[in-house]
Amino acid sequence: MKTLLTGGTGYIGSAVLEALVAAGHDVHAVVRSERAAHRVATAGAVPAWVDLRDVDAVSAALASMDGAVHAAAPADGADELNATVVDAAIRAFGDGRARLVFTSGVWIRGSGRDLDEDGTLDRAPDLVAWRVPIEERLLDSGVDAAVIEPGVVYGRGRGLVRLIADGPRTPGGAMRLIGDGGQHWSLVHVDDLARLYLMVLEHERPPRRVIASDGAPTTVRAIAEAIAGPGRVVPEPPDVTRERLGSAFADALMLDQVASGARARAIGWQPEVERVLDDLVRDRPAA
Known part of the structure; x- marks a missing residue:
């Protein structure tokens, strides 16, 4: 399958790139610099010089593809960029001829102890509320689209778990939590997430929305104690x-x-890393 990938040098996108190449896809990875072009070429993809804020350029790039994965997540202007990609996808894939796998996040669902894809999307916090109308416009179009909602992504020494590990300490050396630490994070390892992207892209009829969670939601306190040790958090x-x-x-x-x-x-997806605590213990240096 000839597949356009955005975000191929990012945290999630680089793992997706590896999964696509390993599965035999002809990956064309969007780049903006020579350094990025070298990285994706080394990983087995064809560099595609496309301005993701130009709807005509994105539409033209999609026109020759059999499918696409949108994993780009810029620090600024993500709302504008995502809207442009959706506009281009509706133009190029609006007849349903090719699939677009689109990246969202489980944060759009707000707090809840039994979150699933059938829940309402009216509790998104301010940080991500902009995602919902853009994604709904995509899903209401003629595009064969699927939206993946990753939980808190970790693995490969990166991800938001590092916010805990690298957070401030008290004068006595205790690790400060994010809030009281009682909140649960629904997590997913980046390599397992990449395999889910591949599965959704290739599936005959995937769900329109898919939450990516390892099935073992874990409190921030438990994660911090796995890093710092029991009783070493505040x-x-x-x-x-x-x-x-x-x-x-x-x-x-x-x-x-x-x-x-x-x-x-x-x-058919089954995470290979089913608990963030197991991953943290495995990677903990020997005493």
């Missing part, structure tokens, strides 16, 4: 966390989310 007042990380980001990190990822398993 809660942080929410207002202090907001001041430290910014209100919008902190409020997203303090969401209490329990999602099983059952719909992904229903199409």
Whole structure:
């Protein structure tokens, strides 16, 4: 399959690139620099010089593809970029001839102890609320589209778990939590997530929305104690966390989310790393 990939040098996208190439896809990875072009070429993809903020350029790039994965996540202007990609996809894939796998995030569902894909999308925090109307416009179009909603992604020494590990310490050396640490994060290892993207892209009839969760939601406190040791963590007042990380980001990190990822398993996906705590223990240096 000739597949256009955005975000191929990013955290999630680079793992997706590896999975696509390993599965035999003819991957054309969007790049903006010579350095990025070298990285994707080394990984086995064809560099595609496309301005993702230019709807005509994106539409033209999609026109020759059999499918596409949108995993780009710029630090600024992500709403504008995602809207442009959706506009281009509707133009190029609007007749349903090719599939677009689109990246969202489980944060759009707000807090909840039994989150699934059939729930409402009216509780998204400010940080990600902009995603919902863009994604719904895509899903309401004629594009053969699927939206993946990753939980908190970790693995390969990166991801938001590093916010805990690299967070501030008390004078006595205890690790400060994000808020009180009682909130659950629904997590997914980046390599397992990449395999889900591949599966959704290739599936005959995938769900329109798929939550990517390892099925073992874990509290921030438990993650911190796995890193620092039992009793070596202290809660942080929410207002202090907001001041430290910014209100919008902190409020997203303090969401209490329990999602099983059952719909992904229903199409055959099974995470190989099923608990973030196992991964942390495995990677912990020997004493």
